[in-house]
Structure formats: structure tokens, C-alpha cells
Amino acid sequence: xxxxxxxxxxxxxxxxxxxxxxxxxxxxxYAIITSFKSExxxxxxxxxxxxFTLESYREVQSQYxxxxxxxxxxxxxxxxxxxxxxxxxxAAWAMAFSPTKRTKDILMWMLSTKxxxxxxxxxxxxxxFLRTGLLDTRTGLVIVLMLMNLPIVVWxxxxxxxxxxxxxxxxxxxDGATLGQEIMHVLAPMAVPGIASTLLLNxxxxxxxAFWTIQLTTTNAAPLSxxxxxxxxxxxxxWAKLSAASTLAIAPIxxxxxxxxxxxxxxxxxxxxx
Amino acid sequence: MSYLKRALLGAxxxxxxxxxxxAETLTIATVNNGDMIRMQKMTAPFTEANPDITLEWVxxxxxxxxxRVTTDIATKGGQYDVLTIGTYEVPxxxxxxxxxxxxxxxxxxxxxxxLPSISAALSVDNTLYAVPFYxxxxxxxxxxxxxxAAGVTIPDSPTWTDIKTAAEKMTNKxxxxxxxxxxxxxxxxxxxxxxxxxxxSYGGRWFDMDWKPQFDSPEWSEALNDYLALMTNYGPPGAxxxxxxxxxxxxxxxxxxIWIDATVAASFVTDPANSTVTDMVGFAQFPNxxxxxxxxxxxxxxxxxxxxxxxxxxxxxxxxAWATSKxxxxxxxxxxxxxxxxxxxxxxxYENAEYQAAAPFAAMTLTSMNAANTTKSSVQDIPYSGGQFxxxxxxxxxxxxxxxxxxxxxxxxxxxxxxxxxxxxxxxREMTRAGYIK
Numbered sequence: 001x002x003x004x005x006x007x008x009x010x011x012x013x014x015x016x017x018x019x020x021x022x023x024x025x026x027x028x029x030y031a032i033i034t035s036f037k038s039e040x041x042x043x044x045x046x047x048x049x050x051x052f053t054l055e056s057y058r059e060v061q062s063q064y065x066x067x068x069x070x071x072x073x074x075x076x077x078x079x080x081x082x083x084x085x086x087x088x089x090x091a092a093w094a095m096a097f098s099p100t101k102r103t104k105d106i107l108m109w110m111l112s113t114k115x116x117x118x119x120x121x122x123x124x125x126x127x128x129f130l131r132t133g134l135l136d137t138r139t140g141l142v143i144v145l146m147l148m149n150l151p152i153v154v155w156x157x158x159x160x161x162x163x164x165x166x167x168x169x170x171x172x173x174x175d176g177a178t179l180g181q182e183i184m185h186v187l188a189p190m191a192v193p194g195i196a197s198t199l200l201l202n203x204x205x206x207x208x209x210a211f212w213t214i215q216l217t218t219t220n221a222a223p224l225s226x227x228x229x230x231x232x233x234x235x236x237x238x239w240a241k242l243s244a245a246s247t248l249a250i251a252p253i254x255x256x257x258x259x260x261x262x263x264x265x266x267x268x269x270x271x272x273x274x
Numbered sequence: 275m276s277y278l279k280r281a282l283l284g285a286x287x288x289x290x291x292x293x294x295x296x297a298e299t300l301t302i303a304t305v306n307n308g309d310m311i312r313m314q315k316m317t318a319p320f321t322e323a324n325p326d327i328t329l330e331w332v333x334x335x336x337x338x339x340x341x342r343v344t345t346d347i348a349t350k351g352g353q354y355d356v357l358t359i360g361t362y363e364v365p366x367x368x369x370x371x372x373x374x375x376x377x378x379x380x381x382x383x384x385x386x387x388x389l390p391s392i393s394a395a396l397s398v399d400n401t402l403y404a405v406p407f408y409x410x411x412x413x414x415x416x417x418x419x420x421x422x423a424a425g426v427t428i429p430d431s432p433t434w435t436d437i438k439t440a441a442e443k444m445t446n447k448x449x450x451x452x453x454x455x456x457x458x459x460x461x462x463x464x465x466x467x468x469x470x471x472x473x474x475s476y477g478g479r480w481f482d483m484d485w486k487p488q489f490d491s492p493e494w495s496e497a498l499n500d501y502l503a504l505m506t507n508y509g510p511p512g513a514x515x516x517x518x519x520x521x522x523x524x525x526x527x528x529x530x531x532i533w534i535d536a537t538v539a540a541s542f543v544t545d546p547a548n549s550t551v552t553d554m555v556g557f558a559q560f561p562n563x564x565x566x567x568x569x570x571x572x573x574x575x576x577x578x579x580x581x582x583x584x585x586x587x588x589x590x591x592x593x594x595a596w597a598t599s600k601x602x603x604x605x606x607x608x609x610x611x612x613x614x615x616x617x618x619x620x621x622x623x624y625e626n627a628e629y630q631a632a633a634p635f636a637a638m639t640l641t642s643m644n645a646a647n648t649t650k651s652s653v654q655d656i657p658y659s660g661g662q663f664x665x666x667x668x669x670x671x672x673x674x675x676x677x678x679x680x681x682x683x684x685x686x687x688x689x690x691x692x693x694x695x696x697x698x699x700x701x702x703r704e705m706t707r708a709g710y711i712k
Contacts, residue, residue, distance in 0.1 A: 040526070040527070043520065044527070062315075064333075126345055130349060136353065214334070214338060218354070226332075229334055230332075230334060230335075233519075236522075236542070237519055237523060
């Protein structure tokens with residue numbers, strides 16, 4: 001039986017939710033505010049009111065061509081996500097609907113690879129990329145980011161697939177559906193919210209990745225993470241320029257997140273309420 | 275189509291193919307600072323004179339640049355053709371045969387014109403391994419108006435007692451004017467650059483001839499205690515978070531009486547576009563302790579080097595020679611004025627009357643740079659080279675760890691004695707682990 005929630009409680013929770021949301025968003029908000037300050041204002045101390053100068057944006061644009069790293073980011077984030085889904089959907093299907101006694105161990109092992117610091121495998125991966133000609137290529141980054149995010153993608157899809165009744169797939173099989181048809185025409189449409197949220201989350205993770213994308217690129221494949229890193233200066237004020245570069249770099253993903261928030265939330269809460 | 279036309283077209287095509295075949299792309303790794311960014315915008319004369327060479331720039335944060343370049347050189351990746359590195363890396367990497375020797379630059383380059391201290395810092399066994407793009411020492415920058423109002427005089431070659439006296443009299447905390455601003459942010463290139471130079475000027479050293487750390491020596495104790503006293507009594511609040519950029523901002527806003535830091539800051543604090551104290555800045559040499567003939571020996575040069583793994587060393591040599599040439603300096607002066615000329619590399623710049631007139635800090639910068647001796651940075655015997663650092667690969671880690679101890683002492687989290695004891699124990703452990711201490 002549903003409990004009645006008092007008006008005061010609802011207002012209290014709403015204020016708390018807004019407070020937490022603002023707390024989480026504040027660093028991004030402050031970076032955006034700082035991007036509209038002069039360098040002197042930016043370093044002078046905490047101040048929420050900028051002078052609304054566009055000087056930093058002009059400087060950033062004059063120093064670096066934004067379009068090239070932007071396109072690299074798009075290709076790398078989307079490419080690695082699509083590839084990860086192509087690998088992860090069959091894998092998650094097998095684990096969810098045809099589990100063996102080792103499935104849990106395999107899932108845990110996959111997740112454990114995320115616990116290792118990335119720098120620990122920098123030299124071997126760098127050497128592999130060097131020998132195979134993948135250094136500073138978008139193909140190389142698509143592969144490495146796909147591998148990096150694959151455990152999370154498999155885990156998320158596995159969780160979503162587990163919510164789908166196996167009987168439906170069995171019924172499809174009884175009707176003569178092949179394995180491919182079963183996944184493509186029965187499982188995938190039912191798991192669209194889960195797949196969509198996995199896709200969106202993975203694009204965000206790949207877009208924001210800033211270790212491999214900097215270590216494995218120089219000029220051709222450098223994405224927006226390298227674009228941001230280039231504005232940190234050892235001698236000279238740079239906070240406003242760095243904030244402007246960060247704002248330009250995160251703007252596309254913020255806009256995408258804003259427009260797809262319904263799908264994201266729907267996917268993340270998929271199966272939470274039965 | 276006539277035979278002649280076909281022949282002409284064929285010849286043109288071959289010419290184009292020939293140029294394409296010879297075209298080389300130089301990938302230049304650099305840090306983001308004003309002089310480097312300016313150079314990226316001023317390469318037209320070079321590319322016009324060398325149409326077969328294309329320039330690609332990779333601009334990275336200083337520490338990321340070191341990581342990337344180190345990985346690339348160690349694995350012979352060949353991703354870069356020109357590197358921007360400092361006087362810390364050059365001797366270490368040259369000894370590993372990671373850098374291309376640059377003793378064969380053309381005569382018109384006039385390598386003899388390079389400042390002797392900089393040239394020495396970029397050479398190993400008299401072989402030049404990098405050419406300086408801009409160089410710096412450290413010096414005192416102070417507010418002449420505040421000093422005059424306080425009735426103090428800072429001599430051209432002050433002692434630490436002179437500095438303490440002036441800082442005390444110039445301090446007006448109620449008016450947000452702090453007598454002295456010094457680096458406090460932890461890091462081998464931040465507070466430890468300053469504190470190492472300060473310890474040098476007190477007669478201290480990092481290691482004795484057996485590589486035993488010397489933080490338990492009276493010189494280090496006196497230097498650190500004086501630094502903490504200066505900063506606690508006359509420094510700005512939150513100084514343990516202040517590095518070069520934060521102090522620059524404070525000084526430009528008129529909140530510092532004295533700032534002791536890199537000579538390159540002189541052009542920033544006298545820049546009318548950004549500074550409120552442009553005409554009020556005086557300059558003096560890095561202080562020394564009475565009786566110790568040592569002005570810190572701070573010397574740094576962002577320099578261009580060619581990694582041994584480059585597949586275009588000849589084109590790279592052409593570029594580094596152009597970017598550090600007298601012609602490039604003249605080009606900058608013609609475009610942005612003499613104040614903007616890359617400082618601290620060539621003797622001829624300091625002999626130039628136009629530069630002297632435009633840069634009131636020129637004479638003191640030259641004096642400071644000429645006073646630096648990176649092969650003998652302490653009055654005591656030392657087994658290492660380097661002024662405000664120790665040129666060994668382990669120094670980045672050790673220096674930063676020690677810097678954290680001293681920054682904690684400045685923040686009031688531990689005493690000077692505890693910070694020195696921690697630095698001594700930590701450095702002894704790391705140097706033993708690295709095999710220096712048997």
C-alpha cells in the first residue's frame with residue numbers, strides 16, 4: 001500500500017535533491033563562469049560574477065583549431081561505443097541466458113581488469129601500438145577505449161538482460177527463430193532502454209577519457225582531452241583560457257546529455273521497479 | 275594534345291611528385307607559454323624558406339609533456355622531431371644518447387653568442403645537445419614606491435638580512451600588502467626550485483660527495499627556518515598554495531612588496547597590459563647569506579632538442595637553428611616590440627641598445643644569469659650538476675616529496691625540524707633504493 005507523502009516532506013526532498021545536483025554540477029558551472037573572466041579575475045579568488053569577456057575564447061580559438069580534436073573525439077567516442085556494443089551484446093546474452101557455473105567468475109574477472117591502474121600497462125600497450133603502427137591513429141584509440149570500457153558495457157547489459165524473462169526468448173526459439181534473429185528481433189527491442197543508456201554512458205566515458213587519449217596521440221588523432229591539456233601553462237596565467245577550452249570540450253557532451261536525459265534515466269532505472 | 279604540352283605536363287607532374295616525396299613533417303612537442311605560442315604564429319619565414327618542411331605542433335602541460343616524451347624516447351617511438359625540454363632533462367638524456375648532438379649548426383647561427391652559463395647547462399662534455407629558446411635565472415623584484423615609503427633601500431646585491439628588513443617594513447596586512455611573496459606550492463619545480471636556490475645561497479647542498487642527503491645540516495635548517503619566518507610574518511595568507519602564477523598575480527595586483535622568482539617574470543610585472551605596478555618595479559640579484567658568496571645559482575632554459583629517434587634530424591636541425599637564431603629575435607622585435615624578445619639566451623640581445631631601453635630588467639637579468647654556475651651550485655663540494663635542482667633522474671620524485679614536507683611546514687601542519695627530518699629520511703631511503711648510497 002502506498003504511503004501518503006506530506007507536502008513538507010516532498011518540498012524537503014526536492015530542496016535536498018536540488019542541493020545535491022548543484023553540488024555535483026558546481027565545478028562545471030564554475031569552469032563555465034571562469035571562462036568568461038579575464039586571466040586576472042580568474043586567479044584573483046572565488047567570485048561568481050564574471051566580467052563576461054570573450055577574450056579567452058578568442059585566445060583559445062586563435063591558438064588551436066577546435067574542429068580537428070572535436071571530430072577526433074566524436075569518431076573515437078562513437079566508434080569505440082558501437083564496437084563495444086557489438087561485442088558486448090552477444091557476450092551479455094550468453095551470460096544472462098546461458099550461464100555456466102563459471103559465468104560469475106568471468107564477470108568478476110572482467111570487472112577486476114578495471115581495478116588495475118592504467119599506467120601499469122602503458123609501456124606494453126605503447127610498444128604494441130608502436131610496432132603495429134596504431135600510435136596516433138583513431139583506429140588505435142577506438143580499439144583501446146573499446147577494450148577499456150568493455151567490462152562496464154558487458155556488466156550493464158548483463159544486468160538489463162537478466163530482467164527480461166527467458167521464456168520470451170524460448171517462445172521465439174519455439175517459433176523457429178535463429179540465434180541472430182532471437183537477439184536482433186526479440187532481445188534487442190525489449191532491451192532498448194538498457195542498450196540506449198549503456199550507449200550514452202559509454203559515449204560519455206569515452207569522450208571524457210584523458211589518459212590513453214593523451215598518451216597514445218600526438219597530432220593526427222588527438223581528441224578534446226589533448227586540446228584541454230594544451231592550455232595549462234607553467235609560466236603565465238592560464239585559468240580562464242583553460243576554462244574556456246574545457247567549456248568548449250564538454251559543451252557537446254553536456255548538450256547530448258541534456259537531450260537524452262530521459263533515455264539515460266529510463267535505462268539506469270530499468271528493472272528497478274517490478 | 276601536342277607533344278610539347280604532354281612533355282611539359284609530365285615534367286610538372288614529376289616535379290610535384292618530387293617535392294611531395296621530399297616533403298617532411300616535423301612534429302614539435304612544446305609547453306604552453308607565451309613565447310612558445312608566439313613562435314607558433316611566427317613560423318611563416320621558416321616555412322616559406324623551407325617549403326619542403328611542414329610543422330605540426332603538440333602543445334602539452336609540462337608534466338604530461340615529460341611523460342609523453344620520455345615514453346617515446348625510451349621506446350624509440352619516433353613520434354617527435356623537436357622537443358621542448360629544460361636544463362634538467364638535457365644532461366640526463368644526453369648521457370643516455372637520447373639526443374642528437376648540435377655542434378654542427380651553421381656558422382651564421384653563432385653558437386658562441388649563447389650566454390656561457392646557458393650554453394654550459396645545455397652541454398655535456400663540451401657538446402651542445404639543445405639550443406635555448408628562452409632562459410632565466412632568479413632575482414628580486416620589489417616595489418620601489420613601497421620601499422621608499424618605508425624608508426628602506428634594497429641594494430643591487432642584497433643579503434637575506436636586507437630582504438627581511440625590507441619585507442618587515444613594507445608589510446601592511448590591513449591594506450593587503452604583504453612584504454614578501456615566495457613559492458609555497460609543493461613540487462620539484464615549484465617550492466623546491468626556490469628553496470634549493472635559497473639553501474645554495476646559505477651554503478647548503480642537497481648531497482655530500484657520498485650522495486648522503488644534507489637536510490640535517492645547519493645550512494638547510496637555517497634556510498628553512500628563515501623562509502618559514504619570512505612567510506609567516508610577512509607573507510600572504512594561504513602561501514602554501516602559491517606557485518609562480520599565483521605570486522605573479524599578487525605582485526601584478528600590487529599586493530607584494532618583494533617577490534623573488536624567475537627573471538622571466540620581470541617582463542610580466544612590467545607589462546602595462548596586465549600589471550598595475552608597471553613603473554614601480556625595481557630589480558636586484560638573488561640574495562645571499564652574509565659571508566656566503568653564492569646567489570642561488572638558479573638557471574633554467576626552455577630549449578629545443580632533437581631526439582635520436584627522429585626520422586628527420588636534418589630538417590629538425592634547420593628548424594631549431596631558425597627558432598633560436600638572432601633573426602627570429604629580430605622578427606619578434608619587429609612584430610611585437612623588443613620587450614617581447616625571448617630573453618636569457620644570447621649575449622647580443624643584452625648588448626642591443628633598443629632592448630636595453632625597452633626592458634628595464636635586462637641588466638639585472640644578465641647579471642643574474644652570468645652569476646649562475648650549475649656545475650658548482652654550492653660553495654661546498656657536490657657530486658651533481660644543476661642549480662635549483664639536482665640533475666639525476668630520481669630528482670623529480672624526491673624533490674616533490676621533499677617539497678610536500680616543506681609546504682606542510684609552511685601551512686603549519688608540522689615544524690621545520692620535523693619537515694627536515696622527514697625530508698632526510700625520505701631522501702635517504704630513495705637514494706639507497708636507487709643505488710647511490712652503498
